[in-house]
Amino acid sequence: MVAAGRPGTDGDAPARAGAGAQHGPTSTVARLWGRLSEALRDRGRRVRGIGGLALQAGLAAALSWLVAHQVLHVSQSVFAPISAVSTLAASLGQRLRRTIELIIGVTVGVLVGDLLLGVMGTGWWQLALMVVLAILVALFLAGSAAVVVQAGATAVLVATLSPSVRDLEIPRFVDALIGGAVALLVTAVLLPLSPLRVLNRAARPALDLLSDQLEATAGALTDRDIDRALTARAKLRENKAELSALVEATQGAREASTLSPVHWHQRHGPVARYAHTAEPIDRAMRNTGTLIRRVVTLIDDGEPVPERMPTAVADLAEAVRLLKRQFAAGQEPVQARERALRAVCAAGDAYREGVGFSGAVVVAQVRTTTSDLLVATGLSQEIANRLVRRAFGGPECPGYLRR
Known part of the structure; x- marks a missing residue:
């Protein structure tokens, strides 16, 4: 016969179960607190890692809008800060390239959109054709995803807004140029990262x-x-x-x-x-x-x-x-x-x-x-x-x- 209460036998099971019940909630709370603390530390590291980028983006957006709206009096100056933030959102080491791609994409979109708009007018199928041709031309010239996105987006703007907004094309190009240039200025001179x-x-x-x-x-x-x-x-x-x-x-x-x-x-x-x-x-x-x-x-x-x-x-x-x-x-x-x-x-x-x-x-x-x-x-x-x-x-x- 097995002695009751002997370690490792069923006689010890109630004691172990009681101990588990006693310490279980505390252990669970400790594990949850540990996970929460680690998650908060991870979020803190993430914020510290991109804090400089956030400051750069905010300053670049504000400066590009001021240059486009107050200095050059561009009618649709909203695209300049968008271009600046888009440039800064590029991977580190690719911002100069992103600025060039931004300008190429906008140029392609403006040229294709203007050309087809003058020949075929506006409509749903004209919009589709403009976007397709702008993307194909962008792929042929550069092949970069950033160029393709900018070309397609600019073609959409030209096709949909040109009938109601006069002289959209040149301001769009100027905005891209301002946004990219201001982003590089902020990155290189005003708020350079170490x-x-x-x-x-x-x-x-x-x-x-x-x-x-x-x-x-x-x-x-x-x-x-x-x-x-x-x-x-x-x-x-x-x-x-x-x-x-x-x-x-x-x-x-x-x-x-x-x-x-x-x-x-x-x-x-x-x-x-x-x-x-x-x-x-x-x-x-x-x-x-x-x-x-x-x-x-x-x-x-x-x-x-x-x-x-x-x-x-x-x-x-x-x-x-x-x-x-x-x-x-x-x-x-x-x-x-x-x-x-x-x-x-x-x-x-x-x-x-x-x-x-x-x-x-x-x-x-x-x-x-x-x-x-x-x-x-x-x-x-x-x-x-x-x-x-x-x-x-x-x-x-x-x-x-x-x-």
Whole structure:
């Protein structure tokens, strides 16, 4: 007979149920509060991220309306602020291109609409034909979605408003020109965003993701924890948003440092170095993915894990963190380079100690990922490869890389 109240038996069930009833509501409230707090923090980060853009858009809309309405006396000046906001809504790094596309699209729409309006008059089928032809001409000339939208929208305005509003076409073109020019003026001179700040904000999530999963993989190797390695692999795969934001930010930083006199001095400094990180960071992500997949296989197959192998992966994680901090401070990433090479040194020690097939691949990926990180710090591929070979070379590994 099983003793009543013995741990793990039915006799303890009422007590457990009572405890669950006692702590359940509190636990639920705590979880809900945690989710709400995280959601509020996420919204706060989002507002801080686009706060500068909101100010730019508001100022550009007001100035473009004043120029069109008060200075040039354009009759339908509502389109100037719309054009300004449309330009600023473009991705960072594409605002100059968006302004040009805006003007091309409006020009196409005005020309096609005016031509057909004079020949065929107005009506539902004339409107349809104008829009179709404007879009086709825009696609032929540029092929950009922004050009197509502006051409089609302008054709609609010409077809529907021209019979009741005189001289609509020229003001529409002038509005587009004013809106785009004012948007660029605000972006470059009046309220320029800091290129370094834009890059830091965009690079932080990507570099945090990479360093966190490398750190988790180092722990998985140490503990032979395959579940932890699988989780790291799954999280690293979800990197598209982070990489897209980084690519967009590098384009924006180049544009800002080129157009804005305030930031011209940064074109050849930290911004220039930082702006070339997107591609090597992308490669580092992909090579780390291969590294983690092989760690999963290594653990599953029971291959040996030399003591220095987890150290190598942990050093890679720390190198990424140092890269983020030194870039954010506008410093030459010397410490990040040293820590990345230390990872290669540790990987070489692990290889010479003895590894299996998957272990050899892990070592190779440490070398490759380190090379990517060195290129991200501003070194050429040739120099990066030479430093990696030297750090891997056993007794020739520089003493300051050993610990």
